[in-house]
Amino acid sequence: MRTQNLKPVFAGLLSTLATLAIVASANSAQAVEVAFERDTNLPVVNLNIAVKAGAVTDPQGQSGITNFMGEMLLRGTKKHTKEQLDLALDQMGATLEVETRAEALILRGAVLASQVGPFLDIVNEIITQPRFPESEVKKLKSQIVSNLLEELGSDQALGGKRFTQFLFNGHPYGKPVMGNIRDVEKLTGDQIRKHYDALIKDKLLLVVGNGDANEGQIRSWADQLANVRPSAPGDRDFVEVPQPQNPEHRRLLIVDKADRTQTQISAGQIGMRMTDADFFPVFLGNHAFGGGSFSARLMVEIRVKRGWSYGANSYFKHGLKPRSWQVHLFPASKDTAQALALSLKMIEDLQKNGITKEEFEFSKRSLVNSAGFMYNTPKKRVENKLLERTLNLPDGFMKTYGPELAKVTLPQVNQALSTYLKPEKLSIAVLATAADMKEPLAKAAGVPLDQVVVQPYTEEKF
């Protein structure tokens, strides 16, 4: 019986699991939010200190500065040199890494449980007493520039990055989190210190973790952070991001790289907020189209029937504002034009005709039954909490997927797809050898040949 099968039984079962509650520190006027889940299974503690501001805050001409500033926190404090910090962390069996997102900068720490106390001391020092020594600025610049050059060897990473820059066309979401070489080489110590002062404030800080530690110890520690880095009156809880817009018409970018036997295709448009009323219907429709299932249309048509690409899928990236929805596949060069043409036709068909009843029922059953896996481990719950707080989502949002998807109807899905999808405004980026591919790709994309943008893969154009 269909309705019985579709009940979110699994999600219901999982709702009894431990949850991470956000509690603002109570003992001071300032507040660093803390969420910690005790988990004694292994003698390890994971601790994430997130700043609710990421690469979108990079000023014009200073792309990569948020990431750079985060990395510089680990390169010397008023009490310890980088070498001393590295030694201390290794001695504890600890790791401390920087992850930069569009709207978050996260210090990801992990440590053997026996060393939590000294680890917290050192992380406090790193966050509140950085020194930004010039010698380390110089070394880090060289390292990041080299990383950016090394990335040019990875077709998948490069193709995705160039697509994002092309889609957002100047909007902050198009900024590469590591920056571009031109900007990174020009960053100064003063700019980095100024950016630190702007971002490291208690209202933008969040501590989320799990493991074999005492929650009270983590909360007390967060209180100390708040006292040292108080916000000023009027400071915001989140950064401001302008609303991105789709272009007026379909566009094609070829990222030109020699000798490719395989291409990287990304095609997409501006995405949708997770709190948008149409989000769950479109999410379900996307699952049927290309969202992670081996029974999805894209996978069946591109891979299973034709063997054109190892992977073919579609997915959202989310932000405080709508970010992107995109299709990705990587066919052999010989099949690229056909694969692109078919993918675009499939997007047009999805917008026009929606998904079938059978696809709807399968996707709904699959998504509802698997929803519990979104939060079945402490680490996933930590990641969920980081997302909720950095993207300004309601507490427990990830747990609503099962129940919300269970309520979605087929007419809602197809109406939402029809309204949301804009095949005529797609941005398409293909990493390929342009001399061989420009004409067939222009034809497949339906973009006039003289409007096709060809960008050498080493060029930082956007």
Place this chain on the structure above:
Amino acid sequence: MKPSPISQISKVCVLVPLLAVITAMAGSGCATKNLKTGHDASKAEVLPLVGTIQVHRYKLDNGLKVLVVEDHSSPTFAYQTWFRVGSRDENVGYTGLAHLFEHMMFKGTKSLKEGEFDRILEGAGAEGENAFTSRDYTAYVQEMPADKLDMIAKLESDRMLNLVVNDDSFKTEREVVQNERRFRTENSPDGLMYQEIFGLAFTKHSYHWPVIGYQEDLNRMSAANAVDFYKGYYSPNHATIIVVGDVKADAVHEMVKKYYGAFSPQQPPAPSIADEPEQKSARRKVLKLNIQVEKLMVGYHTPAITNADIPAIMALRGVLATGKSSRLQRALVETGIVSSVDAYDIDDKDPSLMLIGANLQKGKTATQAETIILREIARLSKELVSKGELDRAKNGLSFQFYQGLDNNHEKAGFLGRFETIANSFEDGVQKMKSVQIVTPEEIQRVTRKYFEPRNRSVIVGVKK
């Protein structure tokens, strides 16, 4: 890969994995295997993993091993099937068959049409349905809601015995694998270097060729090759089933007996794996690649995973490259020569390689990094490491070990890997305990024994 609320990427996994889907059919090889009657009634061995975590181990009469860890912290479980077959078992001219066959395991069976296996699992809410092939093993993995044990045991046992391989689906899947090869190797500088270092270091042993195979060999293969491979290696005496999560160990044992107990063991093809002759001198190869900064990969022959010297080699690797205060980090990254450096133990059944890989900084040469790596290794053979330095390395390795047991999937992976390549997960646990008592003298001894120039192979990647 299941939908994630944030962006996420392609469904490509590490090693040489993949899921496949199916297309049915007639027309070709249909593997037939014998059934036998009678069940095993053996009792579980109950063995410690770490802390309070216990492993229940059973063995059926037909040779199938079953390992179960009960963890009731969430109503889910990981179910993994590990076969003791990989690219090591392939023959010259047919490289990549083990991995290509892995893709074929997602095709139809006698009772399921193509595509049904995936649809049933996805509809039931399966997570992380996937597979991967290495030099020594092939594994099929997924996580399930707690009430789906019967379903997954039935589906997995069905494809162990009743797979149908047909020509049309084989040809399409071969094209998919060739695209995977283009992705992982042909168009990937790192993939090319990894392929080349094993090709350089091994001249006779099957570790010489890449798991994904050579393009010309893939072109040569037919569905008949896949059927023969299936008949030879996919049988209960070649497999271990690992279940970790919200299950009862005895119930899993009963379920496995119900669905697999009647399968007959199969005699595998006679092994034809050549011993690798001792390397007599250092080897070096320069690759011209589509890159902007140079790359370096250095490999040293190391012993089989079960060798008693492995813990000391792990500690040596820790001293060299685990943590930001490690020797190579300080000598190469902090001095501005490379942007990243790492070292890897390759957990292989037979003697394999320890690899050191580095990406150079702008304007620096791979030769500069190579000189420093060799200098640091020479230092390890001349001077004893300090206690503090060794303690740091041990802490880092301990931490990595615990992080690798973080969830049901990871725990099952650890158990499956060591049961398959070392014949017991206890070997993996013991290695970590042994690492903790490695002495500076032992590090010096294994450095002198294995990290000598004649045992070295080097691949240098330069801009084309």
